């Protein structure tokens with residue numbers, strides 16, 4: 513009796529669902545170490561605020577925006593869905609995105625029965641603006657992941673500007689900034705005042721080390737936020753979630769996050785250098801994020817061997833244009849070293 517599109521839906525293949533057994537988890541772009549928090553509120557008989565005031569205040573300060581430009585939700589994934597829900601008529605309107613990119617745009621569209629169009633990235637994973645413009649008829653939302661998951665690059669700022677011009681009055685442009693803390697100067701949050709149809713997604717899951725908390729943000733102008741507020745569930749954040757989120761967004765929490773980012777960026781530099789010396793590495797794509805996309809000779813064999821050794825990476829072979837590619841999250845220095853030792857052993861074997 514289920515809806516047709518649900519019967520044919522392939523659910524998102526999250527790293528958690530794919531499983532694996534190991535002690536070096538480099539497959540979900542999580543922060544590698546736990547950050548501890550104390551719950552300050554310990555009674556739960558009352559419903560939470562829909563949009564916890566302190567969380568909104570702290571996030572808007574952090575992002576340099578006004579509180580009415582910020583919406584908090586159950587992860588950025590819920591933000592992806594809320595925009596579609598508020599703007600796309602199922603069976604009539606469409607969304608558009610540019611693969612290879614994050615998998616949830618298509619999964620949310622399929623779940624909702626909204627058509628999705630794809631315009632593959634061109635050289636250096638940049639936008640094919642002419643093809644996008646030719647496909648815009650009926651499109652209500654364009655999703656751009658910047659920096660892009662899984663390729664790690666930034667879409668050119670000038671191209672985003674053009675995209676904003678060609679979508680004005682037709683479609684929203686949602687820029688997914690899940691990894692922006694790793695290249696903070698690249699944020700487009702300052703553009704919100706000039707573009708009523710720009711929407712930015714953020715999360716506490718990556719640089720803030722809180723993937724298990726499920727807390728994300730949508731940044732937009734008030735008219736868009738007001739529409740999203742109509743379709744959001746009455747109590748999207750549990751009280752403990754708001755409690756921890758507000759601590760993570762305190763001055764101290766933000767400083768800690770920035771120190772973590774500096775550490776991961778140093779590990780990334782070390783990992784890039786070490787990978788570049790391996791014979792089994794064919795290509796390393798430049799990265800502005802906490803992961804690196806790498807093309808290997810015999811990537812499937814490498815993936816499997818490491819998996820059996822408890823080093824879990826993300827296989828990108830099935831993603832369009834990414835044959836031979838594995839995505840490696842930046843872990844602790846020790847985890848990076850374990851990975852490189854294992855890859856060195858494989859490099860020798862094949863010699």
Ligand SMILES: *Cc1c(COP(=O)(O)O)cnc(C)c1O
Pocket residue numbers: 541586587588589590614657661688690714715716717723726727728
């Ligand atoms: C991880 C990720 C998200 C999801 O963030 P949550 O807040 O954990 O839902 C959204 N977009 C991209 C590109 C991601 O990589």
